[in-house]
Amino acid sequence: MKPFLHVYALRLRHSWKFILLAAVLATAGAALCQKYDLLRMSDAELGAYDQGLTFFTRGHPRSKDVVIVGIDDKTLQGIRDNETYVRNYGVYPYSRNLWARVFEHLVDEGARAIVFDGVMDERGTDESNDLALAQVLEERGIPLTLGFSINAGQPALPQVEPVNRLAHAPPPPAPGVRPAAGSEGGEDFTEFAETEGPPPLTPEEVARALAFPVHHPGLTLPSLEQKPGDTGARLMRHPVPPLPALVRATPGFGLVVQEEDEDGRLRRTRFAYSDGANTYATLSLAAVADLLGAERVELMPGKLKLGSRELPINPDGSAELDFGGSWKDRFEALSVYAVLEDWARRQEHQRQGTPYVPVIPADTFRGKVVLVGGLSVGTSDVKSTPFQSDAPGLVKHAVMLESLLSGGFITQAPFWASLLLTFCVALFSVALITLVRVPMLELAWPLLLFFGFFLVTGLFLEHGRVHLLNAMPVYAGELAALSAVAFNHVFANRERERLRLAFNRFLDKTLVDQLVEQQKVPSLEGETREITAFFSDIRGFSSFSERFKDDPKALAALLNRYLTRVSSVLMRHGACLDKYIGDAVVCLFGAPLNMPDHAVLACHAALAVRDEVEALRAELKKEGLPDVYTRIGLNSAEMFVGNFGSEHLLDYTAIGDGMNLAARLEGANKAYDTTIMIGPRTYAMAREHIEARELDRVRVAGKEEVVTVYELLARAGALPAAKRATVERYQRALALYREARFEEAARVLKEALAADPDEGPSRALLARCERYALNPPALPFDGVVSLEK
Known part of the structure; x- marks a missing residue:
């Protein structure tokens, strides 16, 4: 396993319980906020x-099924400025x-159906105009779906067995209407003679016209009950009957x-909605049901069915x-106004036979569903949508018609999925923050x-x-991340203190701070890395300590003085003190x-220790105290470092052959009368930062491997x-020695000793x-020396 993956695995092993608990609590908290x-x-x-809707779902192709004909500003102004239109239609x-x-x-232009986003439940000042509309609807068989409203003060309609009238035979003509031909203002308008009028509608007749057969197994339809916030009282709203002539003449209502x-x-x-007695389809749904010849609407959890057409919806029956x-x-x-002009x-062309230049192409x-309603702000039908704050209200019906005919709705993902x-x-948020630990x-x-979640949804x-809930996952992710940050900071503070306590005695304070800021805790299990080991020892410490056999306290004071001076120098150069073994220092x-230049630092530290010990030796000589001549061994290699020991005592140290060689090099100084010996x-x-010479190729005690050693x-x-001249003579002599030219090498060495x-x-x-030279070695001669302990 790669080192960084190993680190993450260790962190996961130590914190998985927290990660799981934090994810569960964050999810529960976000779910409660949602509910x-x-x-x-x-x-x-x-x-x-x-935001997701406006950013990702814009750009649908232009509808091929729905055309809007609206009362816009041009209509309001155009009719107002036309005396004939004002006389015939008013304002x-x-x-x-x-x-x-x-x-x-x-209809003459080939419209497939007409949906009127409005209600006609109040009698006009001239009832003949109302009857004119009813007559046109009847005689031309206009496929109109007309809107009707609801009101809390309206009497309830009786419960009836609803039937979709458009899916059956058309109703008979309304009685009492007698057309009379005539013209006014140069245009062909039908006038109506005064009659007694149609017989009054019965409540049952109104209910059968407005109610729509809605089969809704497993669903409770939303009620037409007035919202409490509207008036403070909860009242059931009931349908307001359209004009009697229109009830009988209009094929569909919504x-x-x-x-x-x-x-x-x-x-x-x-x-679809219910007033407790009957079910009512919304305007667009009723219109499309008529268009598809559906005898009823089937509304089920997650599914809307109109005849042979089936659409996915939300489990609660919405979309x-x-x-x-x-x-x-x-x-x-x-x-x-353009339609009226057309x-x-x-009409003018039919009367006079003049060329007909249509206003509308x-x-x-042809073949379209035409939605008629208000477009101008002056019609007081302005609504807010995710795309526009002042859209005309009929936009909702246009979108519904399009979705029901050839598209589909946006459905909400099941709550369990969200x-x-x-x-x-x-879980991902808390795991990411907890495991990676990057500020x-x-x-x-x-x-x-x-x-990221905005992009996903x-x-x-x-x-x-599909509408995935956005806020709930984001809330949970933010909460989980916040808990992970808090955990990391608590954990980091605890680890900082643990590191300070563990390493303050072994590292310089600035290095402890660096170690803490690395945010990588030394692994208890250990890790393999390349380091440089330092061993030092006082020459002849046994005889040294004999002088204090009657005064061990003085020995301890001198030894502490020596170790403090040496340790201070080492720590200033970046060493981690490993241990003291009597007079020996291991670091x-x-x-x-982590120190990429650990070998250079170790060499410089060894030279500084040599200088510090020389100064201490001079002080001790003046004080009449024993000498503390020190030998040093350095070796760089990959070693296994970590906390080793038992449950009762742990020590941060290194183990491996590289560590053993450093100890052997310290002892090997005795054979060459050198102070600092380093490994290859x-x-x-x-080598670019030090002056050193090759001493020999040796086989240290306890090892068969031949090692080239150097004096720092x-x-x-x-x-x-x-000294450089002496070193050069030694290097020449060493080369002659390895060629078994012992007399020549001896002459060069004598010259070196004469100078130094x-x-x-x-x-x-x-x-x-x-x-x-006196007793030649066996051939071939390799020049390797085996050193004793």
Whole structure:
């Protein structure tokens, strides 16, 4: 396993219980906020949904099924400026004969069906205009679905067995209507003679016209009960009957009801409602059911069925509206005034036989469902959608018609799926922060979580038309991340104190601070890394201590003085004190603090210790105290470092052959009368920063491996010229020695000793050359020396 993966595995082993608990608690907290709308969760959810909808779902192709004909500003102004139109239709709200002309012309232009987003439940000032509309609907068989409203003060309708009238034979003509031909203002308007009028409607007749057969197994339809916030009282609202003539003449009716969310925006529909006695389909649903010839609406958890067409919806019988962008981009919209002008030109053409130049291109309405309603702010039908704060109210019906005919709705993912996703987000968040432990990630993750989950839920909206709850997982992720940050800081503070207590005695304070800030706790199990081991010992300590056999306290004081001076120098150079073995000092460079230049630091530290000991020796000599001549061994190698010991006592140290060789090199100084001996890896890593010479190739005690050893002399560039000349002579003599040219090597060594009588390595090699000159070694000669302990 790679080292960083091993670290994560150890962290997971120590913190998995916390990770799991934090994820569960964060999920539970977010779910409670979702259920009880704590921390304004509903506002956050709606806001996130709107952002995802507007960012990811815009750009739907222009509708091929639905065309809007609206009362826009052009209509209001155009009719107002036309005396003939004002005389015939009045000003807004227009008399019903205007709609007779519009509906008739739309059918003549090939409209598949007409959906009127409005109600006609109040008698006009001229009842003949109302009858004119009814007559046109009957005689032309106009496929109209008309809206009806509800009111709390309206009497309840009796319970009836609803039947979709458009799926059956058309109703008989309304009695009492007698058309009389005539003309007014140069246009062909039908006038009605005064009659006694149609017989009054019975409540049962109204109920059968307005109620719609809705089969809803497993669902409770939303009630038409008035919201408590509206008036403070809970009252059931009942349908307001349209004009009697229209009840008998209009083939279909649909409920026009406000379905805004609490913030006033249109986002979803419930399709059908109940007043406790009958069921009523919303305007768009009733219209499409008629178009598809469905005898009833089948509304089930997760499914809406209209005849042979089946659409997925939410389990509660609702669905989110797929607006698909700005309504102006989604739907073709024409003015009622343009339709009226087009009708008038056709009438003129029929009377006078003049060329007919249509206002609206041919086939604009052919095969389309035409939605008629208010577009201008002046019609007081302005609603807010996720895409627009001042959209006309009929946009909702247009989107529903499109979705029911050829598209689909946005459905909410099952709550269990959102809950599972919430748990996964919380678990990932707390695991990520807890295991990685990078401060920048702790700061960046909440922001990354928000944008990342926004992207995920947006892609579900765009490609799957599925609404995943956004706020609940993000809340859980943020809460989980916050708990992980708190855990990390508590854990980090605890670990900092533990590290300080564990290493303050062994490392310089600044190095302890660096170790703490590395945020990597030395592993109890240990780790393999390349380090440099340092061993030092006082020459002849046994005889040294004999002088204090009657005064051990003085011995302890002197030894403490020596160890303090040496240890201080080592710690200033980055050493980690491993242990004291009597007078011996053992330390590590490169652990627990990672030091790429550990070999260089160890060499410089050894030279500094040599200088410090020389100063101490001078002080002790003046005080009449024993000498503390010190030998040092350094070796660099991959070693296993960590806390070793028992449950009762742990020690941070290193083990391995590299450690043993460092100890052997310290002892090998005796054979060459040197102070600091270093191993080959140490020399290779530090050679650019030190002055050193190759001493020999040796086989140390207890090992068969041949090792090239070096004497550390000074920092780079600090070797005196005289010493450098001595070193050069030694190197020449060593080369002759390895060629078995012992007499020649001896002459060179004698020259070196003549210049520097205290040159220990030259003296040791000279003795060996003279011995081999008298008693030559067996051939082939390898020049390797086996050293005793």
